[in-house]
Amino acid sequence: MAEKKKADQWSSRWGLILSCIGMAVGTGNIWRFPRVAASQGGGAFVIALLIGLFLWAIPLLMAEAVWGKVSRMGVIGSFKEMVGRKWTWMGTVVAVISLGIAFYYAVVVGMCVRYFVYALTGVIKPGLDSEALWTAFYTTPGAMVPWHIITMVAATLILFKGVSQGLEKINKILIPALFVMLVILAIRANMLPGSTEGLRFLFQPKWADLLKGRVWLEAFTQVAWSTGAGWGLMLTYFVYTKKREDIALNATTVCFADTMAGFLAGLAVIPTVFALSPDPQAAVAAGNNGLAFIHLTNLFTVMPGGVLFASIFFLALIFAGFSSLLSMVELGIRLLMDAGWERHKAAIAAGVGITVLGLPSSYYWWFQENQDWVWGVGLLLSGLIFSIASMKIGIQKIWNEYIAPDSDLNAPWMWKLITLFPLWFVIIFGWWIKQAASWYPESYMKWLPISDYAFTVGTMVYQWAILVVLALATNNWLANKSTVKFEATD
Amino acid sequence: MGWQFNMVIIMALVFGGTGWCVYRTMKSEDKK
Numbered sequence: 001m002a003e004k005k006k007a008d009q010w011s012s013r014w015g016l017i018l019s020c021i022g023m024a025v026g027t028g029n030i031w032r033f034p035r036v037a038a039s040q041g042g043g044a045f046v047i048a049l050l051i052g053l054f055l056w057a058i059p060l061l062m063a064e065a066v067w068g069k070v071s072r073m074g075v076i077g078s079f080k081e082m083v084g085r086k087w088t089w090m091g092t093v094v095a096v097i098s099l100g101i102a103f104y105y106a107v108v109v110g111m112c113v114r115y116f117v118y119a120l121t122g123v124i125k126p127g128l129d130s131e132a133l134w135t136a137f138y139t140t141p142g143a144m145v146p147w148h149i150i151t152m153v154a155a156t157l158i159l160f161k162g163v164s165q166g167l168e169k170i171n172k173i174l175i176p177a178l179f180v181m182l183v184i185l186a187i188r189a190n191m192l193p194g195s196t197e198g199l200r201f202l203f204q205p206k207w208a209d210l211l212k213g214r215v216w217l218e219a220f221t222q223v224a225w226s227t228g229a230g231w232g233l234m235l236t237y238f239v240y241t242k243k244r245e246d247i248a249l250n251a252t253t254v255c256f257a258d259t260m261a262g263f264l265a266g267l268a269v270i271p272t273v274f275a276l277s278p279d280p281q282a283a284v285a286a287g288n289n290g291l292a293f294i295h296l297t298n299l300f301t302v303m304p305g306g307v308l309f310a311s312i313f314f315l316a317l318i319f320a321g322f323s324s325l326l327s328m329v330e331l332g333i334r335l336l337m338d339a340g341w342e343r344h345k346a347a348i349a350a351g352v353g354i355t356v357l358g359l360p361s362s363y364y365w366w367f368q369e370n371q372d373w374v375w376g377v378g379l380l381l382s383g384l385i386f387s388i389a390s391m392k393i394g395i396q397k398i399w400n401e402y403i404a405p406d407s408d409l410n411a412p413w414m415w416k417l418i419t420l421f422p423l424w425f426v427i428i429f430g431w432w433i434k435q436a437a438s439w440y441p442e443s444y445m446k447w448l449p450i451s452d453y454a455f456t457v458g459t460m461v462y463q464w465a466i467l468v469v470l471a472l473a474t475n476n477w478l479a480n481k482s483t484v485k486f487e488a489t490d
Numbered sequence: 491m492g493w494q495f496n497m498v499i500i501m502a503l504v505f506g507g508t509g510w511c512v513y514r515t516m517k518s519e520d521k522k
Contacts, residue, residue: 013519043496050503203497246518253511260508263500408518 008162009240009488015168016245017253020237022171022323024228024258025178027108030317031288033222033262034269038284040218041209042202046263048210048219053227053255056220056383059418060229061251063386066402068238069245074334075232077482078239083389088479090389091232092471094382095335098231100375102328102354104361104368106155109321110147111137115293116314119300124310130298138289138365148362149355155322155329156351162343163240167326174319181316182261185268188309189275198274202266217431220424225376227258230383233327236334243488247402248409261320268313272299292317329354338482370454374463380429381464387421395419433457 010016037045071081075098079091114137118124123133137143158166189195209215228234234254238245269291274280276299283295300310332350337343361368390398399412436457437444446452447459 013515017515043500046500046504050507199497200493203493203500205493205496246515249511249514249518253508253515256504256508256511260504263504408514 008164009242010168010237011164012168013242013245013250015164015172016237016241017250018175019167019171019323019327020234020250020254021257021261022175023233023237023327024226024254024324025175025261025320026105026226026228026324027112027288027317027321028222028226029258029262030182030265030269030320031292033226034266035284035286035288035291036218036222037262037266038202038270040215041206041212042204044206044209045215045219046259048216049222049259052216052220052223053259054414055417055420056424057223057227057229057255058251059415060383060386060421061227061234061254062247062403062415063390063398063418064229064232064235065238065245065247065251066398067386068235069241069247070402072239072485072487073482074239074338075235075331076335076478077338077485078235079389080479080482083392085479086475087389087392088482089468089471089475090385092474092478093467094230094232094385095331096467096471097375097378097382098233098328098331099354099357100371100378101231102325102332103358104371105321105325105328106152106354106358107144107148107362107368109318109325110144110149110151110362111293112314112317112321113151114144114147115297116311116318118297119307119310119314122307124297124300124307126301128298128301130294130301133297134289134293138293141363144362145359148358151322151325152329152351152355152358155325156347158326159329159333159351160344160347167330170326171323174323178316178319178323179261179264181312181319182264182268185309185312185316186264186271188305189268189271192272192275192303194275195271198271198280199267201274201280202270217428220428222262224379224383224428226262227255228324228327230379230386231328232331232382233324236331237327239334239486241488242490244406246407246409248407248411248414252409252414269296272296272303276302335482337486338484340484364451366451366454370450370459373455374460377429377432377460378464380425380432383421384425387418387425390418436460 067078067082071078073081075095076088076091080088083090158170160166273283273295277283277295283291286295296313297310300306303309329350332354333343333346336346336349341349361371395416395418399415403415436455440453440456443453444456445458446456447462450459453459
């Protein structure tokens, strides 16, 4: 029988919702959504994405919320409590995939901090060679390390203060400020001469694109990465909810707010690119880093008031990324607290651990990209685990006992769509495997050295296999360690 | 059907969906 311990919890529902939105809205909303939406049919992509929210993200987030709220334990302990002791390894797999992302995501947020400082100190000015600046920063071993450490120190200090005094307070500032900044950027972008071309590009009716498989695959991929569904982060936040908390409505709110953030970023980024770039299509096709750190940075140097808007843009990226990073570090803290660690010690241990394990990604850009590939696609595996575990417990039972009693949304169909997840897994994972195999036609199963085979199928399969073997081997040990539940006070 | 009409439809779905969720949350908080 697990021992119970009182935890500090969310002081208000809005604090919980804003923190969950902070968890979901990340850098991907700002630099991935606009360029993928623009290149995949604009309006048609958004429609496919909204459908994807219901088919994929909302049911998965609901499952996570049930796990956290019912078990009152972090990812590993929650699987032990919900599914059974011998299935603890499932929680270990989900937790390690999220932590694997946290290790390099802290570096990505550090990169945004570096560019914010570039903007504040006047480096982003007319005549700047933004490509040279980026290449020097990104490919010089060790250049990202100090910014990674600064980011992690800040995250650790906030989480040291706990849920209501640290996490909730900071998210109540970060998230409203983020939306205000996105609105300011969107208004400014649409006042630029020529920006209408960007809106036209984004919204030109291309409804026939809804018949293209690629649009749906990109929309579902965006849903998987952007909403944080299946990461175990919503689960961790729901450990600290009050006894009565609406799971269905909160999950839906988080997903729509996440889409709105991406959409606002699209209204800011695409018109800016079309108004100022000599080759807008190249900017949109340049990838996440290329768009933000090379093309947009270059455009800020020629935009009237560019320093101010570069500062706002990179600050928005930091707020979006940092609020997501906090949830990943909290996931690690929660795991240690389940094992009986006191919060302060757990915060320092998780902060130091993620900083140290993030060093390879902050030192070598190819390692960072490899980890992004391996654990980014690994999120599909996490989603599959939640779906299978839900079916094992009983879809109707979960709705009746855990979701419906406190839900204002009487929509069991939204929850039951989680049963379709294995189908989406096969389609999306199959698509990624097919793509990755074509990148290395002769050697797609090779994985060492990582610098030569960063995006192979092999590097993903082997690292996943190592994780699953270790999770199975440590099943009983971790089940024994995860014993401390947290009890909500009302 | 021009791109402006398309933009209005998409905006209505995204902003309307979020607004509806926020409205339902506020309503349920008022009941408590």
